Amino acid sequence: MARSVLALFLVACVAPLTFAWPYGEQPVRGVNLGGWLVLEKWMTPNVFSGLPDNVNDEYKLTQHLGYAEAEKRLRSHWDTWVTEADIIKFKNAGLNHATGLLTLRTANHGFPEVGTMPSRLQAGAGPHGLQVMMDLHGAPGSQNGNDHSGQSGSIGFYYNDENLQRSVNVVRQIARWANASEWRNTVSIIQTLNEPILWDDYDYRLGRLKDYYGMAYHAVREVNDLAVVAVHDAFIDLTNWYYFRDDPQYWWVMLDTHLYQVFGDEYQGLTCEQHAALACRYRDRLGDANSKLWTVVGEWSLATPHSCNNQGDIARQQIGVYENSGSGYFFWSHNNGQNWAEWSMKHSLDNGWIRPSENNVAYC
Ligand SMILES: *[C@@H]1O[C@H](CO)[C@@H](O)[C@H](O)[C@H]1NC(C)=O
Numbered sequence: 001m002a003r004s005v006l007a008l009f010l011v012a013c014v015a016p017l018t019f020a021w022p023y024g025e026q027p028v029r030g031v032n033l034g035g036w037l038v039l040e041k042w043m044t045p046n047v048f049s050g051l052p053d054n055v056n057d058e059y060k061l062t063q064h065l066g067y068a069e070a071e072k073r074l075r076s077h078w079d080t081w082v083t084e085a086d087i088i089k090f091k092n093a094g095l096n097h098a099t100g101l102l103t104l105r106t107a108n109h110g111f112p113e114v115g116t117m118p119s120r121l122q123a124g125a126g127p128h129g130l131q132v133m134m135d136l137h138g139a140p141g142s143q144n145g146n147d148h149s150g151q152s153g154s155i156g157f158y159y160n161d162e163n164l165q166r167s168v169n170v171v172r173q174i175a176r177w178a179n180a181s182e183w184r185n186t187v188s189i190i191q192t193l194n195e196p197i198l199w200d201d202y203d204y205r206l207g208r209l210k211d212y213y214g215m216a217y218h219a220v221r222e223v224n225d226l227a228v229v230a231v232h233d234a235f236i237d238l239t240n241w242y243y244f245r246d247d248p249q250y251w252w253v254m255l256d257t258h259l260y261q262v263f264g265d266e267y268q269g270l271t272c273e274q275h276a277a278l279a280c281r282y283r284d285r286l287g288d289a290n291s292k293l294w295t296v297v298g299e300w301s302l303a304t305p306h307s308c309n310n311q312g313d314i315a316r317q318q319i320g321v322y323e324n325s326g327s328g329y330f331f332w333s334h335n336n337g338q339n340w341a342e343w344s345m346k347h348s349l350d351n352g353w354i355r356p357s358e359n360n361v362a363y364c
Contacts, residue, residue, distance in 0.1 A: 259279075
Protein backbone atom coordinates (compact mmCIF):
# COMPACT_ATOMS: atom_id res chain seq x y z
CA MET A 1 0.00 0.00 0.00
CA ALA A 2 2.68 2.48 1.05
CA ARG A 3 4.53 1.64 -2.13
CA SER A 4 1.63 2.46 -4.40
CA VAL A 5 0.90 5.71 -2.59
CA LEU A 6 4.52 6.66 -3.18
CA ALA A 7 4.25 5.55 -6.81
CA LEU A 8 1.13 7.63 -7.20
CA PHE A 9 2.89 10.65 -5.75
CA LEU A 10 5.82 10.20 -8.11
CA VAL A 11 3.74 9.99 -11.26
CA ALA A 12 1.20 12.59 -10.21
CA CYS A 13 2.93 15.37 -12.12
CA VAL A 14 2.31 13.77 -15.49
CA ALA A 15 -0.21 10.98 -15.14
CA PRO A 16 -3.89 11.68 -14.63
CA LEU A 17 -5.32 10.50 -11.34
CA THR A 18 -8.07 8.33 -12.72
CA PHE A 19 -7.57 4.59 -12.92
CA ALA A 20 -9.34 2.15 -15.16
CA TRP A 21 -8.47 -0.59 -12.68
CA PRO A 22 -6.46 -0.62 -9.43
CA TYR A 23 -3.32 -2.38 -10.64
CA GLY A 24 -0.90 -3.17 -7.87
CA GLU A 25 -3.65 -3.11 -5.28
CA GLN A 26 -5.78 -5.91 -6.64
CA PRO A 27 -4.21 -8.89 -8.36
CA VAL A 28 -4.85 -9.42 -12.06
CA ARG A 29 -6.55 -12.79 -12.43
CA GLY A 30 -6.60 -13.22 -16.14
CA VAL A 31 -6.92 -15.67 -18.97
CA ASN A 32 -5.51 -15.44 -22.48
CA LEU A 33 -7.96 -16.09 -25.29
CA GLY A 34 -5.26 -18.04 -27.10
CA GLY A 35 -5.62 -19.50 -30.57
CA TRP A 36 -8.55 -17.17 -31.17
CA LEU A 37 -7.45 -14.08 -33.10
CA VAL A 38 -4.06 -15.60 -33.92
CA LEU A 39 -4.17 -19.27 -34.89
CA GLU A 40 -1.94 -21.87 -33.28
CA LYS A 41 -2.38 -25.19 -34.97
CA TRP A 42 -1.70 -27.28 -31.85
CA MET A 43 -4.47 -25.44 -30.05
CA THR A 44 -7.12 -25.55 -32.77
CA PRO A 45 -6.22 -28.32 -35.22
CA ASN A 46 -9.78 -28.42 -36.54
CA VAL A 47 -9.33 -25.03 -38.24
CA PHE A 48 -6.60 -26.69 -40.35
CA SER A 49 -8.55 -29.84 -41.16
CA GLY A 50 -8.21 -31.03 -44.73
CA LEU A 51 -5.17 -28.85 -45.38
CA PRO A 52 -1.64 -30.12 -46.09
CA ASP A 53 0.70 -30.58 -43.11
CA ASN A 54 2.92 -27.71 -44.14
CA VAL A 55 0.03 -25.29 -43.69
CA ASN A 56 0.90 -24.68 -40.08
CA ASP A 57 0.14 -21.05 -39.32
CA GLU A 58 -2.34 -18.31 -40.11
CA TYR A 59 -0.18 -16.78 -42.82
CA LYS A 60 0.14 -20.06 -44.73
CA LEU A 61 -3.53 -20.82 -44.22
CA THR A 62 -4.37 -17.53 -45.90
CA GLN A 63 -1.85 -18.16 -48.68
CA HIS A 64 -3.17 -21.66 -49.29
CA LEU A 65 -6.87 -20.87 -49.27
CA GLY A 66 -6.81 -17.32 -50.57
CA TYR A 67 -7.88 -14.37 -48.49
CA ALA A 68 -11.65 -14.72 -48.92
CA GLU A 69 -11.80 -18.44 -48.28
CA ALA A 70 -9.45 -18.15 -45.30
CA GLU A 71 -11.57 -15.38 -43.90
CA LYS A 72 -14.68 -17.56 -44.14
CA ARG A 73 -12.94 -20.30 -42.16
CA LEU A 74 -11.58 -17.79 -39.67
CA ARG A 75 -14.90 -16.08 -39.13
CA SER A 76 -16.58 -19.28 -38.14
CA HIS A 77 -13.64 -20.03 -35.83
CA TRP A 78 -13.82 -16.54 -34.28
CA ASP A 79 -17.54 -17.06 -33.59
CA THR A 80 -17.10 -20.36 -31.82
CA TRP A 81 -13.69 -20.52 -30.14
CA VAL A 82 -14.61 -17.92 -27.54
CA THR A 83 -18.25 -17.53 -26.60
CA GLU A 84 -20.18 -15.27 -24.29
CA ALA A 85 -20.83 -18.31 -22.10
CA ASP A 86 -17.06 -18.73 -21.69
CA ILE A 87 -16.70 -15.11 -20.59
CA ILE A 88 -19.50 -15.54 -18.05
CA LYS A 89 -17.93 -18.73 -16.77
CA PHE A 90 -14.58 -16.98 -16.24
CA LYS A 91 -16.20 -14.01 -14.55
CA ASN A 92 -18.20 -16.23 -12.21
CA ALA A 93 -15.07 -18.22 -11.33
CA GLY A 94 -13.42 -15.04 -10.06
CA LEU A 95 -11.27 -14.01 -13.01
CA ASN A 96 -11.11 -10.29 -13.74
CA HIS A 97 -9.14 -9.98 -17.01
CA ALA A 98 -9.03 -11.50 -20.49
CA THR A 99 -6.50 -10.96 -23.25
CA GLY A 100 -7.22 -10.63 -26.94
CA LEU A 101 -4.37 -11.04 -29.37
CA LEU A 102 -3.83 -8.82 -32.36
CA THR A 103 -2.98 -10.58 -35.57
CA LEU A 104 -0.70 -10.30 -38.50
CA ARG A 105 -3.86 -9.91 -40.56
CA THR A 106 -4.55 -6.80 -38.53
CA ALA A 107 -1.20 -5.37 -39.43
CA ASN A 108 -1.45 -6.44 -43.05
CA HIS A 109 -5.01 -5.46 -43.78
CA GLY A 110 -5.53 -2.34 -41.77
CA PHE A 111 -8.27 -0.93 -39.71
CA PRO A 112 -11.31 -3.13 -40.42
CA GLU A 113 -9.69 -6.06 -38.65
CA VAL A 114 -8.43 -3.78 -35.94
CA GLY A 115 -11.94 -2.49 -35.46
CA THR A 116 -14.03 -5.62 -35.56
CA MET A 117 -11.85 -7.93 -33.51
CA PRO A 118 -11.56 -5.88 -30.34
CA SER A 119 -15.21 -4.92 -30.48
CA ARG A 120 -16.04 -8.60 -30.61
CA LEU A 121 -13.96 -9.05 -27.48
CA GLN A 122 -15.30 -6.00 -25.74
CA ALA A 123 -18.89 -6.74 -26.53
CA GLY A 124 -18.38 -10.00 -24.70
CA ALA A 125 -16.09 -8.94 -21.88
CA GLY A 126 -17.23 -5.39 -21.17
CA PRO A 127 -20.83 -6.06 -20.16
CA HIS A 128 -19.76 -9.00 -18.03
CA GLY A 129 -17.23 -6.97 -16.11
CA LEU A 130 -13.94 -8.41 -17.35
CA GLN A 131 -11.08 -6.02 -18.05
CA VAL A 132 -9.38 -6.49 -21.40
CA MET A 133 -5.75 -6.46 -22.46
CA MET A 134 -5.07 -6.08 -26.18
CA ASP A 135 -1.72 -7.56 -27.15
CA LEU A 136 0.05 -7.37 -30.51
CA HIS A 137 1.11 -10.95 -31.21
CA GLY A 138 1.46 -10.75 -34.96
CA ALA A 139 3.99 -8.14 -35.97
CA PRO A 140 4.95 -7.81 -39.66
CA GLY A 141 8.12 -9.76 -40.41
CA SER A 142 7.59 -11.80 -37.20
CA GLN A 143 9.26 -10.85 -33.93
CA ASN A 144 9.96 -14.46 -32.93
CA GLY A 145 9.53 -16.78 -35.93
CA ASN A 146 6.81 -18.74 -34.12
CA ASP A 147 3.35 -19.68 -35.34
CA HIS A 148 1.83 -17.48 -32.64
CA SER A 149 3.24 -14.45 -34.44
CA GLY A 150 0.99 -15.42 -37.35
CA GLN A 151 3.95 -16.45 -39.47
CA SER A 152 6.47 -19.09 -38.46
CA GLY A 153 9.97 -19.28 -39.92
CA SER A 154 12.42 -16.43 -39.94
CA ILE A 155 12.58 -13.44 -37.61
CA GLY A 156 12.37 -10.35 -39.78
CA PHE A 157 10.64 -7.77 -37.62
CA TYR A 158 13.77 -5.94 -36.46
CA TYR A 159 15.36 -5.54 -39.85
CA ASN A 160 12.98 -3.22 -41.62
CA ASP A 161 11.76 0.19 -40.43
CA GLU A 162 8.44 -0.42 -42.09
CA ASN A 163 7.77 -3.43 -39.86
CA LEU A 164 8.25 -1.28 -36.78
CA GLN A 165 6.21 1.59 -38.19
CA ARG A 166 3.27 -0.58 -39.18
CA SER A 167 3.26 -2.15 -35.74
CA VAL A 168 3.30 1.26 -34.08
CA ASN A 169 0.38 2.26 -36.29
CA VAL A 170 -1.65 -0.77 -35.27
CA VAL A 171 -0.99 -0.11 -31.60
CA ARG A 172 -1.97 3.55 -32.05
CA GLN A 173 -5.20 2.58 -33.84
CA ILE A 174 -6.14 0.19 -31.07
CA ALA A 175 -5.37 2.75 -28.41
CA ARG A 176 -7.31 5.50 -30.17
CA TRP A 177 -10.25 3.26 -30.80
CA ALA A 178 -10.27 2.06 -27.19
CA ASN A 179 -10.05 5.61 -25.84
CA ALA A 180 -13.09 6.68 -27.80
CA SER A 181 -15.08 3.54 -27.14
CA GLU A 182 -17.91 3.26 -24.66
CA TRP A 183 -15.72 0.56 -23.12
CA ARG A 184 -12.87 2.98 -22.52
CA ASN A 185 -12.51 1.69 -18.98
CA THR A 186 -12.60 -1.92 -20.14
CA VAL A 187 -9.52 -1.97 -22.37
CA SER A 188 -7.20 -1.12 -19.55
CA ILE A 189 -3.96 -2.68 -20.85
CA ILE A 190 -2.40 -2.38 -24.28
CA GLN A 191 0.64 -4.56 -24.85
CA THR A 192 2.88 -3.39 -27.63
CA LEU A 193 4.48 -6.71 -28.67
CA ASN A 194 4.35 -10.34 -27.55
CA GLU A 195 7.45 -12.46 -26.99
CA PRO A 196 10.07 -10.67 -29.05
CA ILE A 197 13.12 -12.90 -29.40
CA LEU A 198 16.61 -11.41 -29.25
CA TRP A 199 19.06 -14.29 -29.37
CA ASP A 200 21.27 -14.79 -32.48
CA ASP A 201 21.52 -11.02 -32.90
CA TYR A 202 21.11 -9.85 -29.35
CA ASP A 203 22.57 -6.35 -29.29
CA TYR A 204 21.08 -5.17 -32.54
CA ARG A 205 17.63 -6.58 -31.84
CA LEU A 206 17.60 -5.23 -28.29
CA GLY A 207 18.38 -1.75 -29.59
CA ARG A 208 15.63 -1.99 -32.19
CA LEU A 209 13.19 -3.36 -29.64
CA LYS A 210 13.86 -0.49 -27.25
CA ASP A 211 13.31 1.95 -30.11
CA TYR A 212 10.05 0.22 -30.95
CA TYR A 213 8.87 0.12 -27.35
CA GLY A 214 9.52 3.85 -27.03
CA MET A 215 7.66 4.69 -30.26
CA ALA A 216 4.75 2.41 -29.42
CA TYR A 217 4.49 3.82 -25.90
CA HIS A 218 4.25 7.38 -27.17
CA ALA A 219 1.82 6.35 -29.90
CA VAL A 220 -0.52 5.03 -27.21
CA ARG A 221 -0.14 8.08 -25.02
CA GLU A 222 -0.91 10.47 -27.89
CA VAL A 223 -4.41 9.07 -28.11
CA ASN A 224 -5.13 7.32 -24.81
CA ASP A 225 -4.53 8.70 -21.34
CA LEU A 226 -6.04 5.82 -19.42
CA ALA A 227 -4.67 2.46 -20.57
CA VAL A 228 -1.64 0.87 -19.00
CA VAL A 229 1.06 0.12 -21.57
CA ALA A 230 2.53 -3.36 -21.14
CA VAL A 231 5.95 -4.46 -22.37
CA HIS A 232 7.14 -8.03 -22.63
CA ASP A 233 10.53 -8.77 -21.05
CA ALA A 234 11.86 -10.42 -24.26
CA PHE A 235 13.05 -13.34 -22.08
CA ILE A 236 15.89 -11.32 -20.60
CA ASP A 237 16.57 -10.18 -17.05
CA LEU A 238 13.72 -8.04 -15.78
CA THR A 239 16.14 -5.36 -14.58
CA ASN A 240 16.69 -4.43 -18.24
CA TRP A 241 13.26 -2.81 -18.25
CA TYR A 242 13.39 -0.83 -15.04
CA TYR A 243 14.08 2.33 -17.05
CA PHE A 244 10.35 2.42 -17.76
CA ARG A 245 9.98 3.35 -14.12
CA ASP A 246 13.07 5.48 -13.69
CA ASP A 247 12.66 7.62 -16.80
CA PRO A 248 9.89 10.17 -16.11
CA GLN A 249 8.73 10.31 -19.74
CA TYR A 250 7.01 6.97 -19.08
CA TRP A 251 4.12 6.33 -16.76
CA TRP A 252 1.74 3.42 -16.12
CA VAL A 253 3.94 0.81 -17.72
CA MET A 254 3.43 -2.85 -16.87
CA LEU A 255 6.07 -5.53 -17.26
CA ASP A 256 5.04 -8.92 -18.64
CA THR A 257 7.04 -12.09 -18.07
CA HIS A 258 6.13 -15.63 -19.16
CA LEU A 259 6.92 -18.57 -16.88
CA TYR A 260 6.38 -22.05 -18.27
CA GLN A 261 7.59 -25.28 -16.66
CA VAL A 262 7.63 -27.41 -19.78
CA PHE A 263 9.91 -25.88 -22.42
CA GLY A 264 13.59 -26.65 -21.94
CA ASP A 265 15.88 -29.34 -20.65
CA GLU A 266 15.96 -27.94 -17.13
CA TYR A 267 12.39 -29.14 -16.54
CA GLN A 268 12.85 -32.67 -17.90
CA GLY A 269 13.96 -34.43 -14.74
CA LEU A 270 11.75 -32.67 -12.19
CA THR A 271 9.44 -34.59 -9.89
CA CYS A 272 5.87 -33.35 -9.55
CA GLU A 273 6.70 -31.99 -6.10
CA GLN A 274 9.59 -30.05 -7.60
CA HIS A 275 7.20 -28.60 -10.15
CA ALA A 276 4.96 -27.42 -7.34
CA ALA A 277 7.96 -25.81 -5.63
CA LEU A 278 9.32 -24.19 -8.78
CA ALA A 279 7.25 -21.00 -8.57
CA CYS A 280 9.16 -20.08 -5.40
CA ARG A 281 12.30 -19.63 -7.50
CA TYR A 282 10.71 -16.61 -9.16
CA ARG A 283 9.48 -15.00 -5.97
CA ASP A 284 12.35 -12.61 -5.35
CA ARG A 285 12.91 -11.41 -8.87
CA LEU A 286 9.18 -10.91 -9.41
CA GLY A 287 8.95 -9.02 -6.13
CA ASP A 288 11.90 -6.83 -7.06
CA ALA A 289 10.48 -6.05 -10.51
CA ASN A 290 7.05 -5.42 -9.07
CA SER A 291 8.46 -2.80 -6.72
CA LYS A 292 9.51 -0.88 -9.85
CA LEU A 293 6.73 -1.65 -12.35
CA TRP A 294 3.52 -3.61 -12.05
CA THR A 295 4.79 -7.03 -13.09
CA VAL A 296 2.43 -9.73 -14.29
CA VAL A 297 3.06 -13.30 -15.37
CA GLY A 298 1.26 -12.92 -18.65
CA GLU A 299 1.54 -16.59 -19.64
CA TRP A 300 1.79 -19.77 -17.58
CA SER A 301 0.15 -23.17 -17.62
CA LEU A 302 0.01 -26.42 -15.69
CA ALA A 303 1.85 -28.36 -18.39
CA THR A 304 4.87 -30.41 -17.29
CA PRO A 305 7.14 -32.65 -19.42
CA HIS A 306 5.88 -35.78 -17.64
CA SER A 307 2.30 -35.93 -16.49
CA CYS A 308 1.62 -35.06 -12.88
CA ASN A 309 -1.45 -35.51 -10.75
CA ASN A 310 -0.85 -32.62 -8.35
CA GLN A 311 -2.08 -29.94 -10.75
CA GLY A 312 -3.98 -28.21 -7.95
CA ASP A 313 -0.76 -27.75 -5.95
CA ILE A 314 1.17 -26.61 -9.01
CA ALA A 315 -1.56 -24.05 -9.74
CA ARG A 316 -1.91 -22.81 -6.16
CA GLN A 317 1.83 -22.32 -5.77
CA GLN A 318 2.11 -20.37 -9.01
CA ILE A 319 -0.91 -18.20 -8.30
CA GLY A 320 0.34 -17.56 -4.77
CA VAL A 321 3.69 -16.28 -6.01
CA TYR A 322 2.33 -14.38 -9.01
CA GLU A 323 -0.33 -12.58 -6.96
CA ASN A 324 1.68 -11.89 -3.83
CA SER A 325 5.10 -11.09 -5.29
CA GLY A 326 3.85 -9.80 -8.66
CA SER A 327 0.71 -7.98 -9.77
CA GLY A 328 -1.10 -11.08 -10.96
CA TYR A 329 -1.36 -13.43 -13.90
CA PHE A 330 -2.86 -14.42 -17.24
CA PHE A 331 -3.16 -18.18 -17.76
CA TRP A 332 -2.46 -19.73 -21.16
CA SER A 333 -5.07 -20.42 -22.38
CA HIS A 334 -8.87 -20.33 -22.02
CA ASN A 335 -9.32 -23.63 -23.88
CA ASN A 336 -7.44 -26.29 -25.83
CA GLY A 337 -8.74 -27.92 -28.98
CA GLN A 338 -7.02 -31.21 -28.13
CA ASN A 339 -8.56 -31.21 -24.64
CA TRP A 340 -5.19 -30.86 -22.97
CA ALA A 341 -6.52 -29.88 -19.57
CA GLU A 342 -3.23 -28.49 -18.26
CA TRP A 343 -3.38 -25.87 -21.01
CA SER A 344 -7.04 -25.03 -20.53
CA MET A 345 -8.62 -22.68 -17.99
CA LYS A 346 -12.03 -24.21 -18.71
CA HIS A 347 -10.82 -27.69 -17.85
CA SER A 348 -8.73 -26.47 -14.93
CA LEU A 349 -11.73 -24.72 -13.40
CA ASP A 350 -13.95 -27.75 -13.95
CA ASN A 351 -11.31 -30.01 -12.38
CA GLY A 352 -10.93 -27.68 -9.40
CA TRP A 353 -7.20 -27.20 -10.11
CA ILE A 354 -7.45 -23.43 -10.49
CA ARG A 355 -9.54 -21.62 -7.88
CA PRO A 356 -9.15 -17.94 -8.74
CA SER A 357 -11.32 -16.54 -5.97
CA GLU A 358 -9.74 -18.52 -3.15
CA ASN A 359 -6.79 -17.39 -1.09
CA ASN A 360 -3.99 -19.08 -3.04
CA VAL A 361 -0.98 -19.33 -0.77
CA ALA A 362 2.42 -20.48 -1.98
CA TYR A 363 4.49 -22.52 0.46
CA CYS A 364 8.05 -21.51 -0.20
C1 LIG B 1 -9.44 10.06 -24.53
O1 LIG B 1 -10.78 10.05 -24.10
C2 LIG B 1 -11.07 10.99 -23.08
C3 LIG B 1 -12.51 10.76 -22.59
O2 LIG B 1 -13.39 10.88 -23.63
C4 LIG B 1 -10.81 12.39 -23.57
O3 LIG B 1 -11.03 13.33 -22.54
C5 LIG B 1 -9.37 12.49 -24.05
O4 LIG B 1 -9.14 13.77 -24.61
C6 LIG B 1 -9.08 11.41 -25.10
N1 LIG B 1 -7.72 11.52 -25.60
C7 LIG B 1 -6.62 11.31 -24.89
C8 LIG B 1 -5.31 11.59 -25.50
O5 LIG B 1 -6.65 10.90 -23.77
